[in-house]
Amino acid sequence: MTQTLAPPPPAGAPSRVSRLRGIDWRSYAIYIGFAVVFLLFAIFLADDGFLSGTNLLNIFRQTAIISVMAVAMTFVISAAQIDLSIGSVAGLSSVCAALAISATGSALFGVLAGLAVGLVVGIVNGSLVTFLGMPSFLVTLAMLGIAFGLAQLITKSAPVPILHDTFNAIFGGGNLGPIPGLLLWTVVAVAIGWVVLNKTRFGRQVLATGGNRVAAEYTGVNTRRITFTVMLVSSVVAAIAGMLYAGRLESGRYQWGTGDELSVIAAVILGGTSLFGGAGSVIGALFGSLLIGLINNGLILAGFDNSQQQIIRGLIIIVAVALARKR
Amino acid sequence: MSERPSALDKRTKRTSAPAAEMRDIEKGFNGTPVLKGVDFTLARGEVHALAGGNGAGKSTLMKILQGVHRKDAGVIRIGGREVDFSSTADAEAAGVGMVFQEFSLVPTLSVARNIFLNHEPRRFRMIDDKAMIRRAGEILQGMGVDLDPRAEVRTLPTGYWQLTEIAKALALDAKVLIMDEPTASLTKTESEALFELIGRLKAQGVGIVYVSHRMEEVYRICDRITVLRDGGVVLSDAVADLSPEQIVAAIVGREVDALAWVERPAATKDTTPLLEVRNLTAANGVTDMSFTLHAGEILGLAGLMGSGRTELAKLIFGIDRPMSGEILLRGEPAGITNPRIAIAKGIALVPEDRRLQGLVLDHSVRENLLLPLLPGLNRGPLVDDRRGDGLAARLIERLQIKLVSANRPVRLLSGGNQQKVVLAKWLGRDPDLLILDEPTAGVDIGTKSEIIERIRELADSGKAVIVISSELAELLAVSDRVLVLRNGTVTDDLDRRDIDDEESLQLAIQGVRS
Structure with missing residues (x-):
C-alpha cells in the first residue's frame, strides 16, 4: 500500500530564524508608504517649511484626535465589525460636556456628561449588534444620524462656549512643557491600545472573533461579549475625542467630528488592519492617521485647495489598500 | 413520456455511444497519485452507483468529470465525443450536470431565476422573465414536480431545493447527471419523490452517477455499481448480481490491516x-x-x-x-x-468542520493552539507569551505537527497537520472528556494512524x-x-x-x- 505523505516540510520546532520568514511584508506597507511620502515632501517642500519643527508638531496635533479614535476602531474592525457613528458621537459628547460645564461650572461634570454620551451610545450600539444580531454597519449608520441630530437639537445649532480653563488645558488645548497635550493623548491611547491588542487575552480574543467567529465560539471565546465590548469602547473613545475637540476649540458644537469616521476607517485600513477582521495593528493605525495628516499638510503647503486634497487623499487610499490587500 | 419540447429525447436516439466514458484516468496531487488508471462507463438511461471509502478517489473522479480538476492522463468521452474540460463551464456545455450536496442555489431568488442563473433567456438584451418562468415551468412539469417557478427558494422545504438543483442541471440539457449523496438532507417522502424523478430521467435517457453510502438506496434505484479503493476500480458489476456483503467487502478492502483493533483493558465501570x-x-x-x-x-x-x-x-x-x-x-x-x-x-470538542469550526485559518499555528489556553496564561493582566511559546512548542512536539514555523498561518498546513493542530489545542487543556467528530476526514493514512494512537493514549491515561x-x-x-x-x-x-x-x-x- 502506498503511504501518502504530507507536503515536504522541514520538521522541527520553530526557531528564531524561521520566525522572521513567517512575517508578511504586506503588513509593513504602511511604514514604507509613510517613509516614501515623508521623503518626497521633505525633498520637494523643503522650501515651504515642511521640515520645520513647528510644522511637524502641527501634523501631530492635527491628526491626534483621528489617531485616538483610530486606536479604538482598530479593535472594532479587527473583530469584523464597523462603527460609523464615532464622528457624530464626538460632536454630541462635545456639546453635552460644554452644556454641563456652563450649567455647573465644574469640569468634572463636563467630563462625566461627555463620557455618559459614549456609554449610552456604546451600550445601544453593542446591544443591537450582539443581542438582536443587527449588522453593525446599519446600527451605527442610523446612530450617526441620531447623534448628529440630537446634538444639533439640544444646542439649536449654536456653539456652546467653554470658559473653564482647566478643562480646555487638559483636553487638547494645553502643553506639557514643549509637548502639546494632544500628542500625549495620542501616545497614551496608542500605548494602551497596543498593549491590550497584542498582550492581553482580550486582544487575542478580539482577533479570534474577527478571524472566525464560529471557531472562536467553539473554542470557548465569549464572542458576544467581545463584540459588545469593542462597540462600547469605540463609542466611549469617540466621546473622549469629542471632548478633545471641545477643549481645543474651547466650545462644544454639533459639527465637531463630522466626517471623522471616514478618516478614521481609512487610517485603520491603511495601517494594515483587515476589513474582514482577524488582523489588526494599532501602530499601523497611528501611522495611517499620520500619513493622512502628512498628505493633507503637504498638499496644503503645495497649494492645493480643499477639494483637490479630498480627491488626492481618496486616490492615495485606494492605491494603498490595493497594495496591502491579500491576493 | 413527457411532451417536453426538449432536444434531449431526439439526441439520445441518435447514437448508441455511452452517456459518459472515462478510460485509464490518472490524477495526482503534489506527486501523490489519487487515481491510478480508472475506467468508468455510464450508459444512457442508467443509474450507476459510485462507492468507496474516504480517499478512495470517487470525488476526484467526479470532479474531473465536472471540469473542476484536469486529468493527468486518460480519455473522457461524452456521448461518444472526446472532451477535455478545463472548467465547469466546459463540462456544462457538453451536458454534464451536477447536483451539489451543499446546495448551490441563491436562496433569495425565485426557482426560475435559480434554474436559469447565468443562462437567462433574453429578449432585446433584457432578461425575459416571462419566457424564463414558462420554460422553468415546463422543465418542472417534465420532472413531474408540482412547484411554482416564481416561488422564492428560501421559502421552500429543502427537498425542493434539491429538485430545483436537478431542474437547473436539466435546463442545461444535461445528459449526464452527477448526484452526490442526494438524500442526505431529505426527509423520507422527499427521498421518495426524488427516486420517482430519477426513474423518469432514466426513461428519458439521462445517465446518472449516484454517489451514496446507503446500501438500501443503491439496491432500490441503481443498475450498476463501481467501487473505488486506493485510486483503482475494485468492483464494477450489475447491482442485481451482488450481495450487500460483497459490496461492503469491496469498499472496505484491506485497509483494515493498517487500522487493526487493539483491545484495551476494560474501563472500570463500578464507579x-x-x-x-x-x-x-x-x-x-x-x-x-x-x-x-x-x-x-x-x-x-x-x-x-x-x-x-x-x-x-x-x-x-x-x-x-x-x-x-x-x-x-x-x-x-x-x-x-x-x-x-x-x-x-x-469537555473538549474537535468539531466536524475544522476549517469552519476548528481553526482561525489566517492566524498562526501558535495563536490557534493558545486560544483555548488563554484564560490560564496570564501573568498579571498580560498574556505570558514566553510560557505560551513553550506550551505551543510542547504541543507541536507532542503531536509531531510538521510545520515550517509556528508563526505561519495554519491554512498553509496540510489537512492532516491542521487536524493535529485542532486536537493539540484541546490536549493543552487536558480535558476529561474529548469528543472527536470525524477526526480523520481528509487526513492521509499516516496521520490517521497517528491520531488513532493518540486517542488510545488518552483513554489509557484515564x-x-x-x-x-x-x-x-x-x-x-x-x-x-x-x-x-x-x-x-x-x-x-x-x-x-x-x-x-x-x-x-x-x-x-x-x-x-x-
Whole structure:
C-alpha cells in the first residue's frame, strides 16, 4: 500500500530564524508608504517649511484626535465589525460636556456628561449588534444620524462656549512643557491600545472573533461579549475625542467630528488592519492617521485647495489598500 | 413520456455511444497519485452507483468529470465525443450536470431565476422573465414536480431545493447527471419523490452517477455499481448480481490491516460514569437518546449523516440546547448552556468542520493552539507569551505537527497537520472528556494512524473519548464500545468484542438485520 505523505516540510520546532520568514511584508506597507511620502515632501517642500519643527508638531496635533479614535476602531474592525457613528458621537459628547460645564461650572461634570454620551451610545450600539444580531454597519449608520441630530437639537445649532480653563488645558488645548497635550493623548491611547491588542487575552480574543467567529465560539471565546465590548469602547473613545475637540476649540458644537469616521476607517485600513477582521495593528493605525495628516499638510503647503486634497487623499487610499490587500 | 419540447429525447436516439466514458484516468496531487488508471462507463438511461471509502478517489473522479480538476492522463468521452474540460463551464456545455450536496442555489431568488442563473433567456438584451418562468415551468412539469417557478427558494422545504438543483442541471440539457449523496438532507417522502424523478430521467435517457453510502438506496434505484479503493476500480458489476456483503467487502478492502483493533483493558465501570445521557431530546433531531460513558473508555458513534451523531456532540458541548432529558457529568446535572461552561467542566470538542469550526485559518499555528489556553496564561493582566511559546512548542512536539514555523498561518498546513493542530489545542487543556467528530476526514493514512494512537493514549491515561466517524474501519480500530445511531436515537449499544467485522456494523447502521 502506498503511504501518502504530507507536503515536504522541514520538521522541527520553530526557531528564531524561521520566525522572521513567517512575517508578511504586506503588513509593513504602511511604514514604507509613510517613509516614501515623508521623503518626497521633505525633498520637494523643503522650501515651504515642511521640515520645520513647528510644522511637524502641527501634523501631530492635527491628526491626534483621528489617531485616538483610530486606536479604538482598530479593535472594532479587527473583530469584523464597523462603527460609523464615532464622528457624530464626538460632536454630541462635545456639546453635552460644554452644556454641563456652563450649567455647573465644574469640569468634572463636563467630563462625566461627555463620557455618559459614549456609554449610552456604546451600550445601544453593542446591544443591537450582539443581542438582536443587527449588522453593525446599519446600527451605527442610523446612530450617526441620531447623534448628529440630537446634538444639533439640544444646542439649536449654536456653539456652546467653554470658559473653564482647566478643562480646555487638559483636553487638547494645553502643553506639557514643549509637548502639546494632544500628542500625549495620542501616545497614551496608542500605548494602551497596543498593549491590550497584542498582550492581553482580550486582544487575542478580539482577533479570534474577527478571524472566525464560529471557531472562536467553539473554542470557548465569549464572542458576544467581545463584540459588545469593542462597540462600547469605540463609542466611549469617540466621546473622549469629542471632548478633545471641545477643549481645543474651547466650545462644544454639533459639527465637531463630522466626517471623522471616514478618516478614521481609512487610517485603520491603511495601517494594515483587515476589513474582514482577524488582523489588526494599532501602530499601523497611528501611522495611517499620520500619513493622512502628512498628505493633507503637504498638499496644503503645495497649494492645493480643499477639494483637490479630498480627491488626492481618496486616490492615495485606494492605491494603498490595493497594495496591502491579500491576493 | 413527457411532451417536453426538449432536444434531449431526439439526441439520445441518435447514437448508441455511452452517456459518459472515462478510460485509464490518472490524477495526482503534489506527486501523490489519487487515481491510478480508472475506467468508468455510464450508459444512457442508467443509474450507476459510485462507492468507496474516504480517499478512495470517487470525488476526484467526479470532479474531473465536472471540469473542476484536469486529468493527468486518460480519455473522457461524452456521448461518444472526446472532451477535455478545463472548467465547469466546459463540462456544462457538453451536458454534464451536477447536483451539489451543499446546495448551490441563491436562496433569495425565485426557482426560475435559480434554474436559469447565468443562462437567462433574453429578449432585446433584457432578461425575459416571462419566457424564463414558462420554460422553468415546463422543465418542472417534465420532472413531474408540482412547484411554482416564481416561488422564492428560501421559502421552500429543502427537498425542493434539491429538485430545483436537478431542474437547473436539466435546463442545461444535461445528459449526464452527477448526484452526490442526494438524500442526505431529505426527509423520507422527499427521498421518495426524488427516486420517482430519477426513474423518469432514466426513461428519458439521462445517465446518472449516484454517489451514496446507503446500501438500501443503491439496491432500490441503481443498475450498476463501481467501487473505488486506493485510486483503482475494485468492483464494477450489475447491482442485481451482488450481495450487500460483497459490496461492503469491496469498499472496505484491506485497509483494515493498517487500522487493526487493539483491545484495551476494560474501563472500570463500578464507579459513577463520567457522562450519562438520559432520554435526551432536542430540536436538532436528537430523540430520546440514552447512554453512559466511563472514564478511560473510547465510545464510537456510528450512523449515517443526519443520524444524530454530530447533533449529540453539539448538545454535550453546549452549542445546542436540549428540549428534554438530562446530561449528567460525574453523576451531577451538567448544566452546560454554552461551550465555555463545557470547557470549564473538562469537555473538549474537535468539531466536524475544522476549517469552519476548528481553526482561525489566517492566524498562526501558535495563536490557534493558545486560544483555548488563554484564560490560564496570564501573568498579571498580560498574556505570558514566553510560557505560551513553550506550551505551543510542547504541543507541536507532542503531536509531531510538521510545520515550517509556528508563526505561519495554519491554512498553509496540510489537512492532516491542521487536524493535529485542532486536537493539540484541546490536549493543552487536558480535558476529561474529548469528543472527536470525524477526526480523520481528509487526513492521509499516516496521520490517521497517528491520531488513532493518540486517542488510545488518552483513554489509557484515564480520559473518556467519544469518536464520531463515517469510516467504520477507523471506528472499529479505536472503539471499546460502539453506539449505532439511527434517526436521532440509539438503536444498538455494542461491545467492540461482539462486532465481528465492518460488514456486520455496516449492516447494523443500514438497519439490515442479519
